[in-house]
Amino acid sequence: MGEPVGMLKVIVVQGKRLVIRDFKSSDPYVIVKLGNQTAKTKVINSCLNPVWNEELSFSLMDPVGVLYLPLFELCQLKSSFDPRDLISFSSVIVKEVFDKDRFKADDKMGHAHLSLQPIVSAARLRQILGVSSGETTLRKVIPDPDNCLVRESCVSCINGEVVQDVWLRLCGVESGEIQLQIKLMDPPAAP
Incomplete structure (x- = not known):
């Protein structure tokens, strides 16, 4: 494990135009992973434009780890996507959205990534x-083929x-965007 970079706070703000995975709607939630740390938002029932406004916190170490966010019933990165491939890309955020199902496995709703x-x-x-x-x-990040940004961030x-505010396009699905706010807090001072 490397030096502490700080506390990474990921605020999952909202989703827009998410795909339908149930009869007429979806029950979306987001899972976020950074290294061996995992966090999950609450499920928003019967909603294609959910508002979570949930803050998820992670310890960020140098080298910068991989933040992996599965959102069921929402997004997919690439058909050949394998989260294990991200080990070599130590500065990538990946998010997946899922649809919560009661009697079967939760459905993937897409994914996105952000450095x-x-x-x-x-x-x-x-x-x-x-x-x-x-x-x-301090910096501007523009959309390009290597990220899922909807617009400049x-x-x-x-x-x-x-603080970085981002809108990410969900990949591998017909539609869907997720808004995140990312905050990097300084590590606590050593005694």
Whole structure:
């Protein structure tokens, strides 16, 4: 295990235009994994535009780990996607959405990925610049074939916190987007 980078807080805000996996709707939830850490949102029943507003926390170590987010009944990355392939890509967020089912296995609703490297490098830049108050844009990340961004995303320092707001397109399905807010908090000072 490497040096602590900080506490990573992933706020799963909402989903939009998610795919139908039940009769007329879906019961979506999101699972988030970072290394051997796992967290899950609550299930939102019968909703294709769910609002979770749930904060999930992870210890982030250097080298930056893989954040894996399965969202059942929502998304898929690529047909050849295998989470074990991410071990070599130590700075990738992957999210999957699932549909909760009572009598059968939960249905996958898609997936998305996002590099954690921009927020980690922006946090280092914040320390170098000594930014601690107000609001400062540290970095912009644009959509490209290597990420699932719907639109440009800014990494900002807001009153000492490094924050990135993102909309991710769910892959492997007809439609669906997920909004996340990612915060990287400084590690606690050593005694």
